[in-house]
Structures are given as structure tokens and as C-alpha cells.
Amino acid sequence: MDIFKTLSILLLAGLAASLPAVSPPTFGSSYHARGNLKLPYAELDEPFEFYFDANNSRSHINFYHGLDHIYTRGDMYKYGTTLKISPETVDTSGKACFQINGTADAPVVTPQNALPDLTGFKFVGAVELNGQKVNKWVNITKVYSRSSTYTFYTTSSEPIVPVQYVMMGYDSLLGSHYDKYIVEYTFFDDHTPLKESDFAVPEGMKCRSFPGPGVEHHIVMNPLQEIINPEKGDRYEQLFDEYKNQFGKNYEDKKEHTQRLSHFRQNVRYIHSKNRQNLSYRLSINHLADQHKDELGMITGRLNSHEPNNGKPFDTSTLRLRDVPDTIDWRIAGAVTQVKDQAVCGSCWSFGSTGTIEGAYFLKYGKRVRLSQQNLVDCSWAYGNNGCDGGEEWRAYDWIMKNGGLQGEEEYGAYIGQNGKCHFNESLVVAKIKDYTNVTSGNQTELKIAIATKGPVAVGIDASHLSFAFYADGVYFEKDCGNTPDDLDHAVLAVGYGNYKGQDYWLVKNSWSTYWGNDGYVLMSLKDNNCGVATDATFVDLK
Known part of the structure; x- marks a missing residue:
């Protein structure tokens, strides 16, 4: 399996080398986008809507057609703030507001983007995707036994807009794929000016902080960071360390630890996504979270x-x-x-x-x-x-x-x-x-x-x-x-x-x-x- 993986990487590198140098596409500093986040291993297909304004350090994301809202506002308070507004879990008549303010050591200055950083992406060529002619860009990174292939597709003719972003992770230690996610962009507009109301936090809400310590509430407040911006680090690994301590988990060797972390990441994504759906019940991380569904x-x-x-x-x-x-x-x-x-x-x-x-x-x-x-x-x-x-x-x-x-x-x-x-x-x-x-x-x-x-x-x-x-x-x-x-x-x-x-x-x-x-x-x-x-x-x- 590793041989085929290596050959595919070499083939991509050779193909890219034979093509004329093409700079990655650039998009406006503010835009409105809609799409779907797909997590195949967790069997999730989550609709989202994005308002992004880099010039004013703010973004607004809503999931499941407005059930769950996340505001990143670097322009509020001294060090910025992040707010999450969701339906009360088992009470559909009310909304809850959670807030994490930035600090001098950790200011909120960069709003969450819906587009990946294309630094390091290489142009592969024009291909067909779901019956549409698109341009394909690829970036392959390797850390220890993990190889992560990031693929970004755009339209091949003007206006150039994002079509799809795919990550496929392969771990040679496990001999299998450890992760996969797909971001499909169904609408993108970086020309029409955004309105102040697109970033306005609902008035009259009393916001509270998340109870207790730990990194989970930071993931809940910005669930797309690891997907769109993997270069910022993996908070799931820190959460996994907290999980192992809480439930006294010990694993036989590095291979099992890697496998359990992979299961844990997928299960936590699933738990958080389901909790954004305004169901009549709530899910949480428990002692089974490092288990595969089988x-x-x-x-x-x-x-x-x-x-x-x-x-x-x-x-x-x-x-x-x-x-x-x-x-x-x-x-x-x-x-x-x-x-x-x-x-x-x-x-x-x-x-x-x-x-x-x-x-x-x-x-x-x-x-x-x-x-x-x-x-x-x-x-x-x-x-x-x-x-x-x-x-x-x-x-x-x-x-x-x-x-x-x-x-x-x-x-x-x-x-x-x-x-x-x-x-x-x-x-x-x-x-x-x-x-x-x-x-x-x-x-x-x-x-x-x-x-x-x-x-x-x-x-x-x-x-x-x-x-x-x-x-x-x-x-x-x-x-x-x-x-x-x-x-x-x-x-x-x-x-x-x-x-x-x-x-x-x-x-x-x-x-x-x-x-x-x-x-x-x-x-x-x-x-x-x-x-x-x-x-x-x-x-x-x-x-």
C-alpha cells in the first residue's frame, strides 16, 4: 500500500513539474459563502453559511440553516471575542449564548476563514469533478507516519470561485486512511459588499462562559479550525490527552494510540455536529469515544x-x-x-x-x-x-x-x-x-x-x-x-x-x-x- 502511495505522490510531483508555474488563486478579503461540510467516517453532511470580513477581523458562521451561530469578532472589546448562539438543547423555545473573550496572551484577531491557506499548493491541471470542468490544486504534507493530501478545486473559467476542498489522510503505521473530510462550496460571492447586519450579534442576550476548564469548548466555539486551517495545530490531540486522564485510558503501543486518537477525533466531530442540530437530546464525550463503531x-x-x-x-x-x-x-x-x-x-x-x-x-x-x-x-x-x-x-x-x-x-x-x-x-x-x-x-x-x-x-x-x-x-x-x-x-x-x-x-x-x-x-x-x-x-x- 505504501508503494502505491509513494508512486502517486511522485506522479503528482512529476505532473506538476511538467506544467507551467501557476500561482494559486486569490479571493476577496470579504465574501459570503454557502456549502456543506462532509465527514464520511462519521456519516455527516452539515450545511453551513459564512460571512467573512478580514479587513475588520470578523466572521459569522451558521450551521444547519441557522440553528447554530458562531461569531468571531476581533473588533469587539480590547482583545476581541467569540460568541456561540445555539438552541437550548432540550428546550426548542429558547436560545443559549456562550462567550469566550480574548486576552492579552490569546487575543481574538483572526476571524475563521472558509477557505484554506493555499501556500504550498501546486497546480495539477484541469480535471472533471461531478460533471464540471475545474482546476485542481494539491498540497501533500508528511509528519512522521502520517501523509495528508489536501486538494482544492476551483472553477476553470471566470469568475474563479471555490468548488471543493478535500483532505485525505493516510497513516503508514496503521496501513489505512485515518481521516477524510470534504468541504463543498455551493455559493461564493466576494464582490457584493457585506452588510453590518451580517455580523450583528442578537441584542438582549445574556451570554455566559463555558463551565469548567479544558480545550473542548474552544473546539466547540470554532469547529472548522482543524479542517480549514490545519497549520494552526490539532486541538483534538490536547483534548485526547484530557480524555485519557479523565477515563484512565492506557494503550499498548504507539500504533494503538494513533488508532484510538483517530477514532476519538471522528467521534468528537460527530458529537459536536449532532449537538448543533437542535435535537431533543444532547450527546457528550464518554468512555466509549475512542472506539470504532464496529x-x-x-x-x-x-x-x-x-x-x-x-x-x-x-x-x-x-x-x-x-x-x-x-x-x-x-x-x-x-x-x-x-x-x-x-x-x-x-x-x-x-x-x-x-x-x-x-x-x-x-x-x-x-x-x-x-x-x-x-x-x-x-x-x-x-x-x-x-x-x-x-x-x-x-x-x-x-x-x-x-x-x-x-x-x-x-x-x-x-x-x-x-x-x-x-x-x-x-x-x-x-x-x-x-x-x-x-x-x-x-x-x-x-x-x-x-x-x-x-x-x-x-x-x-x-x-x-x-x-x-x-x-x-x-x-x-x-x-x-x-x-x-x-x-x-x-x-x-x-x-x-x-x-x-x-x-x-x-x-x-x-x-x-x-x-x-x-x-x-x-x-x-x-x-x-x-x-x-x-x-x-x-x-x-x-x-
Whole structure:
């Protein structure tokens, strides 16, 4: 692979040398531009609009058609200022303003540009791009094992305007591409004078500084610096150092460190971009941020064999929705044990099944008990579960019923996050199951009744989206979530329901530690049975 990379570089250099010297294009010191920022590895396509005025040291960028605004004003205050105005994350009726003022040591003097510095770019020639004849400029830089190819395209005839800017990064240490982004320019005008209103900060807003130390808020305030101006340095590396310290991350060697930094950069870009979309929920950097999306699939583990189970149908003939409360949270009553971390083990099914049994135990005996997930991971293989390689809640119930019960965590031993040797002792069981019940698939009314009258309910969800991996707070609604049985790849525990600012939600306990979500919990939208919470829900009755 390196040979082909070297040959391509030499070919470009040779081609450039054979062409007459052509100076890079220049553009006006003020302009209005629109376009899209595309991050293929994060599956993002983010529209932007730019107003740039170098003569007065100011710029104004808005993302997602005006949802998120960033003003860089070197002409305000003694050392300049940067302001970010965004919708309040889970309150679409309000706006929040954040402000970082320049200092004597770090003045705000240079507004963010939408165009790269073309110093060092070489003219390659006229090519065709998306059916359009364009001029192509290339700059290749190499730092240690990294080779970064920057390509800038302009129209080939007057007026000369930018068309596209592409960065492709290759790391010979990894033997793969570590980064790619594309800036497409759909509109550019550096002739029409800009108006004062293009840079006017909305009046009457009370701005506040970002809470806490760290470099992340500087990235949030200017997310395009590393993309448009890589020569200014990589703040993501500093943020990665902070991340490693916060979560105690250590890597085997330089290769893994480089790989984790690459994943981290892409995930942070994704998190920040999603937060600019004015969603009903917010994402944040958590302990999973150095993982590739394929690795994140290893911390789910719910299977779907399409086999009929031995559960009973839910008889609601004597139960009515109007007889149950409008909101319920079984944590308050004491029916829910602490959040655990299933680690890199597809054992979510054991957490969902033990969670609903723990709830039933509390309702029957008034005591909270911590049951053993490891007992099920180690021992229910003969019933179709596969330990850390996945399983189904109902198969766990069948094993418990057949073997006389389930041991507690204290009796069986702590969860170890991997398959172990079964050492089940029936004389030490804590909970015994009489039978289990299937809530009618897709029936959200039944699920509410089940939670209200039977306690926490084991449910399957579609957790395959990056937005779920980095959920922090708010009511989670993912437009791409599936809700068919085949979409459900993760087992969790529905411990309540309610309404937040007009949005109905399920209160769901996850098993990815308290670093994830809101102390390990997520509010999941009821809208259209999003992510399939009501598709495959079960609860148990104890002996």
C-alpha cells in the first residue's frame, strides 16, 4: 500500500513539474459563502453559511440553516471575542449564548476563514469533478507516519470561485486512511459588499462562559479550525490527552494510540455536529469515544432467533391505562439496583433478564437484591444463549425455571465481563421464577400497564446508532432507529415512563456504566415506537 502511495505522490510531483508555474488563486478579503461540510467516517453532511470580513477581523458562521451561530469578532472589546448562539438543547423555545473573550496572551484577531491557506499548493491541471470542468490544486504534507493530501478545486473559467476542498489522510503505521473530510462550496460571492447586519450579534442576550476548564469548548466555539486551517495545530490531540486522564485510558503501543486518537477525533466531530442540530437530546464525550463503531457493536449482544418462546400472553382484561399513574420511576421506590458495566462482552441479555427479576423480587418481598448476571453468562448455554457472544432474555428465564432459580451476585460471584466456568449451586438460589409474560409486540399501552403494575420490564432496542453510544441527556429520538424484531440488538430495562416538556418517554436503564448517558439511564421517546422499546418486552412472576 505504501508503494502505491509513494508512486502517486511522485506522479503528482512529476505532473506538476511538467506544467507551467501557476500561482494559486486569490479571493476577496470579504465574501459570503454557502456549502456543506462532509465527514464520511462519521456519516455527516452539515450545511453551513459564512460571512467573512478580514479587513475588520470578523466572521459569522451558521450551521444547519441557522440553528447554530458562531461569531468571531476581533473588533469587539480590547482583545476581541467569540460568541456561540445555539438552541437550548432540550428546550426548542429558547436560545443559549456562550462567550469566550480574548486576552492579552490569546487575543481574538483572526476571524475563521472558509477557505484554506493555499501556500504550498501546486497546480495539477484541469480535471472533471461531478460533471464540471475545474482546476485542481494539491498540497501533500508528511509528519512522521502520517501523509495528508489536501486538494482544492476551483472553477476553470471566470469568475474563479471555490468548488471543493478535500483532505485525505493516510497513516503508514496503521496501513489505512485515518481521516477524510470534504468541504463543498455551493455559493461564493466576494464582490457584493457585506452588510453590518451580517455580523450583528442578537441584542438582549445574556451570554455566559463555558463551565469548567479544558480545550473542548474552544473546539466547540470554532469547529472548522482543524479542517480549514490545519497549520494552526490539532486541538483534538490536547483534548485526547484530557480524555485519557479523565477515563484512565492506557494503550499498548504507539500504533494503538494513533488508532484510538483517530477514532476519538471522528467521534468528537460527530458529537459536536449532532449537538448543533437542535435535537431533543444532547450527546457528550464518554468512555466509549475512542472506539470504532464496529467495536461498539460488541457491547450489545441481543440475538433474535425467531423461535417462539414459552411466555404467556399479557392478560390486561382487568387492567386499564386510566388506572395507572401518568408517570412512574421504580428507582425512587427502591426496585432498581445500581447500574453496572457489561464491558466488552455481549451479555446485555443477562442484565435485562436479571433486572426484571430484581424488580419482581422487590415488589413481592419489599427488599432489593442484586442477582448474578455471571450465573446466566456461564450456565445457560444449553438453552441457546452464547455467553459474551449474545443471547435472549426468555432463554435465561427458561434456564432459571428448569434449574430451580438464580443465585445472587454475592452467592455466585462478581460479574467478570467474560465467559466463565459454570459453578451454579441450586441450594444457594435467591430468586425462583414461576413463569414469564410477553407484552403484546408494539403495544405501548400494555407496556405502560406492565411497568406500572409488574415493575421494571426487560425490553429490546435498536442501539446500533452512534447517537445512542454518546447519549448524555434529553429525550432520545433517532429518526433512523428500527423497531422490528430484527432491529433489536440490545437488551435493557424499562424502569419507568413519563413526560418531559411535552415529550412522552420511557425511562431505561442501560448496562454501559454510569459514565454513559445520564448516570447510566436514557429517556427514550415513545413516538412511533422509536427504537422498538415496545416490540419485545417481557416480565416475570416469582414463585
